[in-house]
Amino acid sequence: xxxxxQDDIFDVLDAVADDExxxxxxxxxxxVRVAINLARRKHGGRVSSGDxxxxxxxxxxxxxxGPTLRRxxxxxxxxxxxxxxxxxxxxxxxxxxxxxRVDRPIPAGAVNPGRTRRPKAVKP
Numbered sequence: 001x002x003x004x005x006q007d008d009i010f011d012v013l014d015a016v017a018d019d020e021x022x023x024x025x026x027x028x029x030x031x032v033r034v035a036i037n038l039a040r041r042k043h044g045g046r047v048s049s050g051d052x053x054x055x056x057x058x059x060x061x062x063x064x065x066g067p068t069l070r071r072x073x074x075x076x077x078x079x080x081x082x083x084x085x086x087x088x089x090x091x092x093x094x095x096x097x098x099x100x101r102v103d104r105p106i107p108a109g110a111v112n113p114g115r116t117r118r119p120k121a122v123k124p
Contacts (some may be wrong), residue, residue, distance in 0.1 A: 077106050
C-alpha cells in the first residue's frame with residue numbers, strides 16, 4: 001500500500017470515527033480505550049475482544065466498539081499477534097478473535113476527534 005493510499009484511509013477513518021452526531025459516541029470510543037488499557041494491565045499487554053467485555057460500561061454503544069478497535073489497529077496502537085482467542089459473545093462465542101499486543105497505554109487523543117495522534121514508531 002502506498003503512503004498516499006494509507007493517508008487517504010486514515011482520513012476516511014478519522015471522518016467516520018470523528019462523527020459526533022450523538023454525544024455518546026465519543027464517550028463510547030473513550031470507554032473502549034479505557035477497557036483496552038485496563039485489560040492490558042490485567043493480561044500482561046495482550047488483549048482480545050473477549051478480554052475487554054468485563055471492562056465495558058453498560059451504556060456503551062456497541063456499534064462504536066469495532067470501528068474504534070479497527071482505528072487503533074490501523075494507527076499502530078494495537079498490534080495483531082494471533083487469531084487464537086474466542087469472542088465470547090452469545091452470537092460469536094465460538095469464532096476465533098484476534099489477539100493484540102498493546103505496548104503502552106493508549107491516550108484519549110487516539111480515539112476522540114480533535115485530539116488524535118499517531119503513535120511514535122516502535123522498534124521491534
